[in-house]
Amino acid sequence: xxxxxxxxxxxxxxxxxxxxxxxxxxxxxxxxxxxxxxxxxxxxxxxxxxxxxxxxxxxxxxxxxxxxxxxxxxxxxxxxxxxxxxxxxxxxxxxxxxxxxxxxxxxxxxxxxxxxxxxxxxxxxxxxxxxxxxxxxxxxxxxxxxxxxxxxxxxxxxxxxxxxxxxxxxxxxxxxxxxxxxxxxxxxxxxxxxxxxxxxxxxxxxxxxxxxxxxxxxxxxxxxxxxxxxxxxxxxxxxxxxxxxxxxxxxxxxxxxxxxxxxxxxxxxxxxxxxxxxxxxxxxxxxxxxxxxxxxxxxxxxxxxxxxxxxxxxxxxxxxxxxxxxxxxx
Numbered sequence: 527x528x529x530x531x532x533x534x535x536x537x538x539x540x541x542x543x544x545x546x547x548x549x550x551x552x553x554x555x556x557x558x559x560x561x562x563x564x565x566x567x568x569x570x571x572x573x574x575x576x577x578x579x580x581x582x583x584x585x586x587x588x589x590x591x592x593x594x595x596x597x598x599x600x601x602x603x604x605x606x607x608x609x610x611x612x613x614x615x616x617x618x619x620x621x622x623x624x625x626x627x628x629x630x631x632x633x634x635x636x637x638x639x640x641x642x643x644x645x646x647x648x649x650x651x652x653x654x655x656x657x658x659x660x661x662x663x664x665x666x667x668x669x670x671x672x673x674x675x676x677x678x679x680x681x682x683x684x685x686x687x688x689x690x691x692x693x694x695x696x697x698x699x700x701x702x703x704x705x706x707x708x709x710x711x712x713x714x715x716x717x718x719x720x721x722x723x724x725x726x727x728x729x730x731x732x733x734x735x736x737x738x739x740x741x742x743x744x745x746x747x748x749x750x751x752x753x754x755x756x757x758x759x760x761x762x763x764x765x766x767x768x769x770x771x772x773x774x775x776x777x778x779x780x781x782x783x784x785x786x787x788x789x790x791x792x793x794x795x796x797x798x799x800x801x802x803x804x805x806x807x808x809x810x811x812x813x814x815x816x817x818x819x820x821x822x823x824x825x826x827x828x829x830x831x832x833x834x835x836x837x838x839x840x841x842x843x844x845x846x847x848x849x850x851x852x853x854x855x856x
Contacts, residue, residue: 558830562830562833563673563676563677563680564680565837565841566677566681566837567677567678567684568684568718569719569721569722569840570677570678570681571681571682571684571685571715572714572715572716572718572719573718573719573723574592574595574596574681574685575685575688575715576719577595578592578685579591581594581595589686592682592685592686596678596682617747617749617750618747618750620747621746621747621750621751621772621776625772625775628775628778628779629775692708692711692712693708695707695711696708696711706851709851710847710848713847713851714844714847714848717840717844718840718843718844721839721840722840725759725760728759728799728804729756729757729760730756731803732755732756732759732766732795732803733752733755733756733757733759734752734756735798736748736752736755736756736769736791736795737749737752737753739791739795740752740773740788740791743777743784743787744780744784745773745776745777745780745788746776747776751769751772751773751776754769754772755769755770755773755792755795760836761823761835761836762823762839764820764823766792766795766799769792770788770789770792773792774788774789777789818842819838819839819842822838822839822841822842823835825838826838826841
């Protein structure tokens, strides 16, 4: 899709090609954090753009519509999420401290012998390491908050200059392909935005239902376990299985009956999600085969850690959309 004369020039100058590849590779490695932040900002922009355009279509100036949407998100965080943080933190710390005993009780029911003192020592050493590096942890926390604010601000400005950004990307292609490039960009944004909006709804729905179910069964620490289930919903296929493990450990420490009820709860949630929630909520998102998802998550996690695993699915979706459009243009 890019001007063929440019590729022809590079092909006839192989030394320049080799040096260019090395330079680009080095630059990408140096700027990987910036690239990830930009990709996240782009996904956020794609997710909120339809709402902003719907408001601006009613006569509201675009900058006011965008500001209203972002202020609404901040208001939700301040009024609904932030007040729960102290309670959630307390519950999480209690769960971490009590986890060695829960593991010991659960393994005893399964006929496996463990030493609570050794487990407690492992967890205590980790907590002690965190405490001894309080300054480092605090700096990382504030660094994370600063990065998050930067991403939000970047997504806001991307939204304000949305049309200009699209045209700037399309201008990299030859004139007769620019219209097709704009259509491809719009399809990519539609898929990425649908993915993020769908994941937020799915995570909230799964987390809320899990919290209600665990509370009704009588499992301790229902809130942090439900929040874990909601967060890991972002990781398809593997996430729900990982989220069920700590809930099963806590339930087994109570009784096998409670553990069975918890297992049934998580299975029912997965059945409802796969048959009702996902088809309705994620119908506009790109469908991916579970094998591709798992391999993408493993590769993303290996290359970029947790962020790589979380962003693997939208990145693969982007590649698939672009690949389909390139095949159509051939």
